[in-house]
Amino acid sequence: MSEISAKHIREITGGKTETAIVLGSGLNFYGEQIDSAKVIPYQEIPDFPVSTAPGHKGQLISANISGKPVLLMQGRFHLYEGYDVTVITDVIRSLKLAGIKRLLLTNASGGINENFRPAELMLITDHINLTGRNPLIGANDESIGLRFPDMSKAYSPKLRETMLQAAENCRVKLHQGVYIGVTGPSFETPAEIRMMRTMGADAVGMSTVLEAIAAVHGGMEVCGLSFISNLAAGILDQPITCEEVMEEAEKVKPVVAKLLEEFISLL
Ligand code: HPA
Secondary structure, X not given: OHHHHHXXXXXXXXXXXXXXXXXXXXXXXXXXXXXXXXXXXXXXOOOOOOOOOOOOOOEEEEEEEOOEEEEEEXXXXXXXXXXXXXXXXXHHHHHHHOOOOEEEEEEEEEEOOXXXXXXXXXXXXXXXXXXXXXXXXXXXXXXXXXXOOOOOOOEOHHHHHHHHHHHHHOOOOEEEEEEEEOOOOOOOOHHHHHHHHHHOOOEEEOXXXXXXXXXXXXXXXXXXXXXXEEEOOXXXXXXXXXXXXXXXXXXXXXXXXHHHHHHHHXX
């Protein structure tokens, strides 16, 4: 599957695009405001899955940002949609085979760290995979990567530096912390959030960790950016809703756009 999709993706990027950005919940808007060279709905890519998550459009955009070619994935695939973990692995491998070397994974997350406020941003320094899955289970294809890939620098120190520099240049407040990935779709209980805080997590979300593992396995450089859409369960005496996630995203739109452009210009 990966090869067939990759061939199609190469046709729109010309194989020269080395950076891809996966736009998470609430950050899909970023695709809208780009002067897009080419847009392809996932349905038109052979063997590519279709995204069903709210706010996830389901298209690839081949664009020029800050003078550099970038591939935007507007809509990702989550376990809670019912997808098998292999779908997530295949999508990442398609990008890799299409020539992508650098992957910026963005997402919306619940802030566990009590210093975080909604509509703030966090650079992912590391992750905890609490999904109970691993995208590399099964026969290993040695031509892609090692059987037991090292994850000690999963989130590229170089790209982290670049993102911190970009935030400083455009005066954007950027926290740093550990992202913990769960399957969802139910939000966490307050007891689970207390457990996650004890484990060392700063933000929780339903994506990113499996993509990061597949990308590291394939030798890609990974960077992760979380937008804190809400405080995690039990911190405030109020329910967490999907509407809240989308509303908070509205507020960060200009900040995220500025930060991403600066980041790309520094690559
Ligand atoms: N928990 C899990 N995933 C999320 C949250 C949350 O609080 N907010 C946005 N995605």
